[in-house]
Amino acid sequence: MTITLPGLLILLVIAWVCGAVGKALAGGARGGLITSIVVGFIGALVGPWIAGQLGLTGINWGEAKVGNIGPNSLPSRMGDGSATLGGDPAYVWYATINPGGAQQVLVVYAVNNRIGKFHQPNADAAVKTIRKM
Secondary structure, eight states, X not given: OOOOHHHHHHHHHHHHHHHHHHXXXXXXXXXXXXXHHHHXXXXXXXXXXXXXXXXXXXXXXXXXXXXXXXXXXXXXXXXXXXXXXXXXXXXXXXXXXXXXXXXXXXXXXXXXXXXXXXXXXXXXXXXXXXXXX
């Protein structure tokens, strides 16, 4: 496969945007264009590897809804989705939570539908304990 200069520039712009979004979600304020591009490429390399190690494929994140989590009613965006985990259908729940300050917390819960119903109350209880920093 060969890549042209315009194609490389488009990839760099995509990496920059993805890196900037990743830094914003993680609360990173330092660094400029180059840092955002590096963060984007690291995410593109590490994300699929982690998913492969977990056998997590076909993720459908669903639509996020605004809400509150925890005893301090922390602002969050959360949603339900689906995926394949180890070859079986899976339930996915996720949230980005602002516990105060510049940081964001990303929580992802993915569990095999066949056995996961027993674990979901524990995950829900853990998320509800998240407190303000």
